[in-house]
Amino acid sequence: MYLSQREERILAGESGEVLQIAYRILLALGRLTNASRLVPIKWAHVSGVSYLTIGDYGLEFLKRIAFSSHSKFKVFTTVNPCGMDVEKWDSLGVSPEYASKQLEIISAYAKLGTASSFTCVPYQSYRVPPAGTHVAWAESSAAIYANSILNLKTNRESAVSALASALTGKTVLSDLHLDENRRPSKNLRLSLKKHERLRGSLDFGILGYFAGSQISGVIGFQNLRGLKSIEEAKALCAAIGTTGSSGMFVLHSKEKVEGIDFTDRDYEGIFEKLSDVERGEAIVFGCPQMTIEEMYSLSKMLYGKKLKKKCLVFCSSKVYESARTRGYATIIESAGATIVRDACADFTPLISVLNVDSVETDSCKGAHYMKRVHGVRVALKTTNEILREAAIAN
Amino acid sequence: MIVAPLRKGYKEKKDRIFKVRSIVEGRTVSGHVLFSSQPIAFLQGVDPEKGIVIEPKHQIYGKPFESRVLIFPYGVGSSVGAYVIYRLKKRGRAPIAIINQRSDITTASACAIAGIPLVDMISGTINQFERARSIIVNSKKSEIEVVDW
Numbered sequence: 001m002y003l004s005q006r007e008e009r010i011l012a013g014e015s016g017e018v019l020q021i022a023y024r025i026l027l028a029l030g031r032l033t034n035a036s037r038l039v040p041i042k043w044a045h046v047s048g049v050s051y052l053t054i055g056d057y058g059l060e061f062l063k064r065i066a067f068s069s070h071s072k073f074k075v076f077t078t079v080n081p082c083g084m085d086v087e088k089w090d091s092l093g094v095s096p097e098y099a100s101k102q103l104e105i106i107s108a109y110a111k112l113g114t115a116s117s118f119t120c121v122p123y124q125s126y127r128v129p130p131a132g133t134h135v136a137w138a139e140s141s142a143a144i145y146a147n148s149i150l151n152l153k154t155n156r157e158s159a160v161s162a163l164a165s166a167l168t169g170k171t172v173l174s175d176l177h178l179d180e181n182r183r184p185s186k187n188l189r190l191s192l193k194k195h196e197r198l199r200g201s202l203d204f205g206i207l208g209y210f211a212g213s214q215i216s217g218v219i220g221f222q223n224l225r226g227l228k229s230i231e232e233a234k235a236l237c238a239a240i241g242t243t244g245s246s247g248m249f250v251l252h253s254k255e256k257v258e259g260i261d262f263t264d265r266d267y268e269g270i271f272e273k274l275s276d277v278e279r280g281e282a283i284v285f286g287c288p289q290m291t292i293e294e295m296y297s298l299s300k301m302l303y304g305k306k307l308k309k310k311c312l313v314f315c316s317s318k319v320y321e322s323a324r325t326r327g328y329a330t331i332i333e334s335a336g337a338t339i340v341r342d343a344c345a346d347f348t349p350l351i352s353v354l355n356v357d358s359v360e361t362d363s364c365k366g367a368h369y370m371k372r373v374h375g376v377r378v379a380l381k382t383t384n385e386i387l388r389e390a391a392i393a394n
Numbered sequence: 395m396i397v398a399p400l401r402k403g404y405k406e407k408k409d410r411i412f413k414v415r416s417i418v419e420g421r422t423v424s425g426h427v428l429f430s431s432q433p434i435a436f437l438q439g440v441d442p443e444k445g446i447v448i449e450p451k452h453q454i455y456g457k458p459f460e461s462r463v464l465i466f467p468y469g470v471g472s473s474v475g476a477y478v479i480y481r482l483k484k485r486g487r488a489p490i491a492i493i494n495q496r497s498d499i500t501t502a503s504a505c506a507i508a509g510i511p512l513v514d515m516i517s518g519t520i521n522q523f524e525r526a527r528s529i530i531v532n533s534k535k536s537e538i539e540v541v542d543w
Binding site: 025 | 418442472477478484
């Protein structure tokens with residue numbers, strides 16, 4: 001990979017150890033992916049924020065990066081959800097030991113200079129740059145959304161590579177940064193009868209869960225109808241990222257490449273695999289985190305009602321603020337749900353401390369990870385189905 | 395004149411040198427080989443204090459990485475596993491170099507932050523080193539040399 005003279009000097013350590021490590025990471029990735037050179041980015045989105053995922057070793061590394069002198073992120077940088085709600089971790093049952101480690105991680109990122117909100121849907125709360133802009137986003141669901149819906153250009157970055165990109169303001173020019181690699185590698189033909197009209201997060205989650213497991217390159221959908229909302233696209237992207245390494249899809253593929261069918265049987269097979277219990281003891285909404293539109297429709301459904309079950313609703317603090325201003329948050333909380341800000345349903349201890357054996361959710365990604373990380377069983381249902389049963393008139 | 399018989403398994407120098415692709419460059423190092431034909435998951439499969447694989451059925455279960463040239467096909471699992479290698483390096487329990495069949499993002503970023511030379515084999519297979527005892531890794535010249543079979 002070509003490096004400019006200035007980049008070579010930074011790699012040699014001229015600008016300090018932190019930037020040297022960052023360039024070493026980029027060089028290694030560039031060699032791995034046969035990149036020709038580095039390219040400037042406008043936005044980095046870093047993952048590896050929850051103490052549950054990065055642990056003491058990640059914290060140790062992060063502190064070394066953050067508290068070296070002059071360490072600052074060079075471009076606009078957003079961060080993934082962290083391991084708890086910073087203001088009410090105590091009442092949610094998080095241990096003080098865990099909380100203090102999580103706060104250390106947060107202060108390291110704050111020192112480096114990130115946007116204040118912890119979110120896996122950064123495109124909800126911050127202004128999206130024009131189509132074609134190079135960015136470096138970790139968090140698979142957001143990266144797939146960026147490439148497929150927003151027409152930004154990013155690879156599926158890792159926690160470490162996105163950190164290097166935030167520190168340098170650059171990424172490697174390879175894979176999905178190049179137009180010739182952004183064409184479908186295989187098509188996925190929707191051949192459904194019974195489930196012909198895909199609607200809502202659950203349906204598109206199931207489609208994504210299947211597509212991701214079948215196609216590792218760019219996915220070309222064919223005969224795809226529906227997909228009318230941000231929320232459906234978000235569920236589709238999240239599920240694709242859960243089961244495979246694809247970083248992008250094309251909505252209406254005309255590419256003449258090999259095709260795979262998605263049938264009623266595939267749909268039902270995925271549903272049965274993810275949903276292993278009829279009813280859950282608690283409800284989890286917001287994987288990926290809720291959009292303001294979802295907060296609105298949830299508040300509409302919960303207006304004047306009480307929930308019979310524990311219910312956690314995950315959103316970013318930015319979305320929470322708007323939901324509060326508009327009155328949605330009060331309605332949701334009055335119904336008995338707990339809104340958890342800036343955290344993640346999957347990679348935090350918040351589900352484990354609920355002490356339940358099963359949960360209900362509308363998210364395929366959530367179902368996949370909550371089973372594995374928290375050992376709970378999952379009832380996969382649409383939001384309507386969940387609330388029809390659990391919300392009773394006050 | 396009595397010529398000492400060549401040791402069994404002796405190979406000419408040219409047959410002991412292999413071209414590799416350098417992913418992370420570092421000092422030339424030489425050391426005993428720890429070989430695994432199975433991938434390694436750093437995040438949950440490796441003890442970050444001891445530097446050993448802790449998956450019970452793994453081929454190199456319990457064998458220390460320390461001061462070894464570690465050979466395995468590729469890394470699997472979360473990219474956060476890179477921090478485990480960084481920790482091993484800090485504690486002096488990391489391998490001195492890594493040879494992969496085809497490197498992956500986790501192993502590459504791990505070696506980059508920990509400063510461990512990393513090469514992979516774009517042609518040829520790592521299986522030919524299964525019985526190698528000692529290897530020199532010259533990442534700057536993109537070359538490895540088996541010194542003892």
